[in-house]
Amino acid sequence: MLERHERQTEEPVMSTRPELQQLRFPGESAGYRSARAALLAEEMALRRQIESVAARRRALPPGGELKQDYRFVGADGPVHVSELFAPGKDTLAIYSFMYGPERKRPCPGCTHFLDGIDGQVRHIDQRxxxxxxxxxxxxxLLxxxxxxxxxxxxxxxxxxxxxDSDYFGDSSALSPQMRRQQDFKDGEEWDMPMLNVFHRSSDGVIRHTWGSEMLYVPSEPGQDYRHNDMLDPMWNLFDVMPEGRGDFQPRLSYA
Structure with a gap:
């Protein structure tokens, strides 16, 4: 399936829509503009598909009620999940950071993701x-x-x-089949970069609404899992490069 799609996208369908051929960059050829217009039509289709998927995500039936009012510990002391909902904000997203007891240092992938989110939190917190x-x-952690x-x-x-065990932020509750798919060794457990979203209804009931489950479906060749890519500006920026993502992997530090 993927290979057939790749063959199809190697030869873009030419677009004759004039509104897609209005821009001209310095020195570009007619062939470039024609191919770029065809790609632009696909990008518009992708935009529609992204919104279609988002609408279906928002329309999911109510998920399961929060298993328990988990107790965490923060800078201001113990806090339960029910206390993480600020007035006027009924949705809570919890990201499981891969910095568990099996690690001496945090996951570089999680770290680069959170580097970016940290700069956005003042905006995210508004909603x-x-x-x-x-x-x-x-x-x-501090x-x-x-x-x-x-x-x-x-x-x-x-x-x-x-x-983390209950909401798949670690590997402890995975089935044997899933463990084989994820290439876990017997007796090996890992924390996992799972994002879960919860919503509090008007009667105070907290339900799970969505999780980044693509983390646990089979990856496709050259694509890894891409479970949080839609939230990650780095990978999306690399996708507009002629070189693409390549084999780059984030590090905790660079020379």
Missing amino acids: LNFVVVAKRPLAD AFAKERGWHGLHLLSTDGNSY
Whole structure:
């Protein structure tokens, strides 16, 4: 399926729509403009598809009720999930940060993602309750935040609760089939970069509404899982490069 799609996109269908051929960049050829107009038509179709998927996501039936009112630990002390909803904001997103007990240092992929989110939190906070949890003592999380220069992220320690196991922020509840798919070794457990969204109804009931489950479906050749790509400006920026994403992998530091 993927290979057939790649063959199709190698030879774009020419677009004759005049509104897609109005721009002209210096030195471009007629062939470039024709191919670019055809690509623009596909980009417009992708825009429609993105909104269509988002609409279907918003229209999902109510999910399961929150399994328990988990207790986390933050900079201001213990806090339960029910206390993470600020007045007037009934949606909560929880990102599971891969900085569990099996790691000496945090996941570089999670770290680059949170580097970007930290700069956006002052805007995100206007509409959404967003927190980052990790199976790590709070002191370690705060020390790493200071090292990275994070100032806005709301960091919480799971403090040994079962949230990550219950909502697939770690591998402990995966089926044997899923473990084989994810290439886990016997006896090996890992924390996982899962994003879960919860909504509080008018009667105070908290339900799970969505999770980044593409993390747990089979990847396609050269694409990894891309479960949080729609939220990640770095990968989307790389996608407009002629070179594409290449084999780049984020690091905690660069020479």
